[in-house]
Amino acid sequence: RKGGTGHWGGDRKQTTVWDIPKPQKSETGHSTQKPVECMKRPIENNSSPGQAVYEPFSGSGTTIIACEMTGRHCYAIELNPAYVDVAVKRWQEFTGQQAVLEGDGRTFAEVDSERTKADPDASEVAAGQSRQAANQ
Template sequence: MGDRTQSTLWSLEHSKNDTGHGTQKPVEAMGRPMENNASPGQAVYEPFSGSGTSLIAAETCGRVCLALEIDPLYVD
């Protein structure tokens, strides 16, 4: 789980993707907290899934994401 040598300031590369979502985050910004706070196979909760960054991060790091999104524009 969490690495105690990590800084509390993260420098993350972010490429601008035209998803239409105004606050899309880099996948790594969602993946790091998952890796630090949940073991592989455990579930994480995302109450505002938006463009799905947390879903992608969970899939990438072997976690299960239980996500909700109220806006039909972002739900498929």
């Protein structure tokens, strides 16, 4: 925006160093899972409720959860199918809702079940990918 200024929704008392406790154990198995507060603060400081937040590296879904907590719409991308599953399950657990595939209305549970029927080893492969990715 030529001549414009960025949006700042936070107070002016914040410092540039944040002291955010890390959860004792990773709840998702993702090797670099961040505390939700690490994403919540910049989201609140730089957007307003109802606005969109873009997350190009979704991982375990921390930004998705922060957006849910702050009333933002999250557009997230993740290439690793195992982490997509982790993020979807995490979102479902947090919201109490069922994720639905926009293209045809199937729930995540239905998609997961169909994948397992098509390839009985699929759930084991996905679990192995999650473990492998977490160990990297």
